Amino acid sequence: MLGSKRILLIIGGGIAAYKSLDLIRRLRERGASVRAILTRAGAEFVTPLSVSSLTGDKVYQDLFSLTDEAEMGHIQLSRDADLLVVAPATADLIAKMATGRADDLASTALLATDKPVLIAPAMNVRMWLHPATQRNIAQLQTDRVSLVGPNDGDMACGEFGPGRMAEPLEIVAAVEAAFGAPRLLDGISALVTAGPTLEPIDPVRFISNRSSGKQGYAIAGALAGLGAKTTLVSGPTSLATPQGVNRIAVETAHEMLAACEGALPTDVAVCAAAVADWRIDHTANQKIKKTAGGLPSLKLIENPDILHTLATRGTSRPRLVIGFAAETEKVVEHAKAKRAKKGCDWIVANDVSPATGVMGGDENTVHIVSAAGVETWPKLAKRDVAAKLAQKIAAHLKGAAA
Ligand code: C5P
Numbered sequence: 001m002l003g004s005k006r007i008l009l010i011i012g013g014g015i016a017a018y019k020s021l022d023l024i025r026r027l028r029e030r031g032a033s034v035r036a037i038l039t040r041a042g043a044e045f046v047t048p049l050s051v052s053s054l055t056g057d058k059v060y061q062d063l064f065s066l067t068d069e070a071e072m073g074h075i076q077l078s079r080d081a082d083l084l085v086v087a088p089a090t091a092d093l094i095a096k097m098a099t100g101r102a103d104d105l106a107s108t109a110l111l112a113t114d115k116p117v118l119i120a121p122a123m124n125v126r127m128w129l130h131p132a133t134q135r136n137i138a139q140l141q142t143d144r145v146s147l148v149g150p151n152d153g154d155m156a157c158g159e160f161g162p163g164r165m166a167e168p169l170e171i172v173a174a175v176e177a178a179f180g181a182p183r184l185l186d187g188i189s190a191l192v193t194a195g196p197t198l199e200p201i202d203p204v205r206f207i208s209n210r211s212s213g214k215q216g217y218a219i220a221g222a223l224a225g226l227g228a229k230t231t232l233v234s235g236p237t238s239l240a241t242p243q244g245v246n247r248i249a250v251e252t253a254h255e256m257l258a259a260c261e262g263a264l265p266t267d268v269a270v271c272a273a274a275v276a277d278w279r280i281d282h283t284a285n286q287k288i289k290k291t292a293g294g295l296p297s298l299k300l301i302e303n304p305d306i307l308h309t310l311a312t313r314g315t316s317r318p319r320l321v322i323g324f325a326a327e328t329e330k331v332v333e334h335a336k337a338k339r340a341k342k343g344c345d346w347i348v349a350n351d352v353s354p355a356t357g358v359m360g361g362d363e364n365t366v367h368i369v370s371a372a373g374v375e376t377w378p379k380l381a382k383r384d385v386a387a388k389l390a391q392k393i394a395a396h397l398k399g400a401a402a
Helices: 017-029 048-055 066-071 074-079 091-099 105-112 125-129 131-142 168-178 214-225 253-263 306-311 331-342 382-401
Strands: 006-011 033-038 083-089 117-121 151-154 160-164 189-194 198-202 205-208 229-234 245-249 268-271 278-280 300-302 320-327 346-351 366-370 373-376
Touching: 006 017, 006 105, 017 033, 017 048, 017 083, 017 168, 033 048, 033 105, 074 105, 083 091, 083 105, 083 168, 091 105, 091 117, 091 131, 117 168, 125 131, 125 160, 168 214, 168 382, 189 214, 189 253, 198 278, 205 278, 214 229, 214 245, 214 268, 214 382, 229 253, 245 253, 253 306, 268 306, 268 382, 306 320, 306 331, 320 331, 320 382, 331 346, 331 366, 366 382
Parallel strands: 006 033, 006 083, 083 117, 189 229, 189 268, 229 245, 268 320, 320 346
Antiparallel strands: 151 160, 198 205, 278 300, 346 366, 366 373
C-alpha cells in the first residue's frame, strides 16, 4: 500500500505514455496521490485532459506559467513529492537528466529535487542500446536514480528487443520497493522453468520443441517483482533475464531437472518449460555422416517429467506446484486430467492451436484448473497473465500461512 505517499509523475513523449494513464490509476488505487508533469512531447501522445481526469488534479506543463509559479513554483512541485517517477523516460529526458540540463518544466523539476527518482525507460531498441544512452544510464545509476525495465518485446516501431516500458504493475512494484514497503512475496522462494529443452542427436544436431519462453520469463519477473527470491531454469531462448531473477541456463531435460533439484527447497514451483518428451537413446560422439542410400535411425527414449518429479517429491515438495497445459482441443478437460496425472496443485491451461497466435505471440487466454474448480481469465498480455498469476500465488501462500 502507498497510503499518503505523494508521487510526482513525469510523462515523457513516447508511445508508452498511454500506459502511464493506467499507472496513475494503479498508484491511486493503492492510496498514493499523484501529481503529473506532461512534457510537450508527452502531450503529443496523451491529452492533458486524460491525465488530469485520472490524477484528479491539474496537469503541469509549462515552466513559465505565471499561475503555476504563483501557486506553487517548479521547485516546490518537486519538493512536495515523496518520489519522482519518470514514465516513459525517453532517451532525450534521460540525456537531460544525465547532463543536468533544465530547459523545460520536467527537466527543471528533476534537477531541483532532493527526493528519490525512479525512471521507466521506453524507446526504440537501437536508441536504448546506443553507447550514448548506455553511458547516460550508467551516469544516472551513479547518481542513485532507480530504474525499472525496459523489458524485451515487440516494439511499436516493428523491431524486437529491449526498449519496451515496464508494465504499470511492475512500475508500481518498483515504487513500493523504493518506499521500502513490504512486498507480497518477500521471504518466499520460487522456482520457474521456461523455454524449450534441446536434446542432441550428435554434436551438431538436436531435437527440440517450439517455445519462446516468454510466458515463463514473464512469470519469473513478476514473482521477483513482488519480492520472491526467484530462480529461473531456462532452456535456450533469446530473452533477457528479468530484473532480480537468478537464471540458470540449461539445454537438456536432464540438465533442467538437475538444476531444479539443486534450487530446492522453494515455496513454489512453476513449470512453464516446453520440455522435450523424448531424447535420443545414444547421442553420437561425432557428426553422423550422410551415406549414400542409408538413413540413420534414431531411437527415442523418454525424458524425465520435471513437473511430476517436483510434485511428488515428498517432504521437499514445494508447497505449491503449478504446471502448464498447452492444448489444441478440449482444453479444460485435458487440463483436469493432466493435473491428476502430474500430481500438481494448479494447471494453467491454454489453447495453442495455430489460429490463436499464442505460440510466440504476446497474448494468452488461460484457464486455471485447481482443486477449487476452473477459473477462466480474459485474453491478456502474457505479462499481465504473469502479474495476475503472481498475485494469485501470493494470495494462496499467504492464506496457507495464516
Ligand atoms: O505432459 P505435458 O508436456 O503436456 O505437460 C506440460 C507440463 O508439464 C508443463 O508444465 C511442462 O513444463 C511440464 N513438463 C515437465 N517435464 C516434462 C514434460 C512436461 O516438467 N518432461
